[in-house]
Amino acid sequence: MRAVKKASFPTPEDAEAAFYEAIERGDIDALMEVWSDDDEILCVHPGGERLTGVEQVRESWAQILRSGRALKVHLADQVVVQGMMLSIHSLHENILVQGESRARAPVVVTNVYQRGTTGWRMVVHHASPAPQPAGAHVDPPAKTLH
């Protein structure tokens, strides 16, 4: 049985690492441990509506992870704006879905972490589709074998 909120994240970077590890493992409980318990947590998936509160945020991630297809998330271009109690991380996610040969179109993300009594927790995850980088390699359509 899992204890509630056992994890502690001494830095925003620890929280961010745990967030993406949980996505790659498909572990919804570990993912939600990274989020603050605050009612005002905010999550926007690419092209999706803004979600608020633990219940909506958990349900949306449960749907994503429920597919059972493993995800690999490569992070790039990180920029951090660090405050005393809040830390803003801007980055690109390059997501590879198990069974697909190429990464999905990149996603531009603003993650916000808040310092609380149990370390740093995520309060905002705003993800949106980024254009393909200029000069990105595009594979020709795969040839069928029959």
Add this chain to the structure above:
Amino acid sequence: MRAVKKASFPTPEDAEAAFYEAIERGDIDALMEVWSDDDEILCVHPGGERLTGVEQVRESWAQILRSGRALKVHLADQVVVQGMMLSIHSLHENILVQGESRARAPVVVTNVYQRGTTGWRMVVHHASPAPQPAGAHVDPPAKTLH
């Protein structure tokens, strides 16, 4: 002639009000006064790439405002996460373009303001297309007159 950074924004709300007023007036100088001078300012327009630094951010807004078509921005659903030195504002922008009869599809926005020696300044503006709200009224295609 305009003095540089004359404006002072005692609260994040003052900075946000000045930001949207500058957009509605099409005033690029007033708009850039709201932004921090920090090299690490970050801006994402809906569907666009992530822009960093004053030069890229200014050029992108200059292009938007250069069209000369007045914009009205109605803000809704604001949620604020307030820290000592950083303030996160999540909201929806409903934008009406002069000459168009209906608002564009809503935009979901994360704005981040940072407290500095001259008050609060914008450091992040992340805007992305939001889905139309369920039940949104959709006009039939306009009839042509000939």
